[in-house]
Amino acid sequence: MELELRHLRVLCAIADAGSVGRAAAELGYSQPAVSTQLRRIERYFGEPVFERGPAGVQLTPYGFEVVASARDVLARADAIGRRPAAGAVAARRTLRVAATNSPMLAGMVSGLRARMADVSLAVNSVYASSRIVELLEEGAVDAGLAA
Template structure:
């Protein structure tokens, strides 16, 4: 058996619930399935992690250490997943072209330049936590114009 994050979640749920029966209910698993998974996980980690009694379960010394590590790993994994999803959504939004409609007139080039500057500043002043800033053509909002300078159409 290879240890997976779902096994760590079972360990944490058993510890928080204080009994395999209550943990099984929280995990929406049967009590025998939860108990069997706990035993396989304990075997994979070298031995019992809980002291079992008629009142429920409590982590032993090794179990306390494993639970501390499991919490750190699960929290880190959840942060990683949230970051990745958030970054992917920001990338999707950043890739969307900015479209502006209007009629030709003497102020159109000024408006387009002001919008470019606004988008550029917004992207550079809202860095994503833990993500490096990209510089160059990718950050240039004019990339949506096919590298053409806006021109006044008559």
């Protein structure tokens, strides 16, 4: 199996819905089809992305990393089709953001790119939230996200 964008969309839908059945309904697929797809994806990764329980699914620690990366890849893929014309690139502004690596980061990046297509986004990944404060005070970044 080769990993495709549709696989990443399935993972994100399951993570957002909290259950395979609800994700299947949102995607317009049957629950068995999404369950089969999830098993293939987890077999591809070599470890579980979700822990299954009677109330639904929860991301494993590895799953948090996978879904955060999936959201980032999907946001970047969606942005490809929204690139401005060559002459408009020079007029783009850049929003400089410092952020700790968290599952929220990819969703924030995706949301900003969708709402602010004319703004280029530069993300500086930092380990400690105290470093975000320092970067803000130095004027090296415009915004920060720590979770």
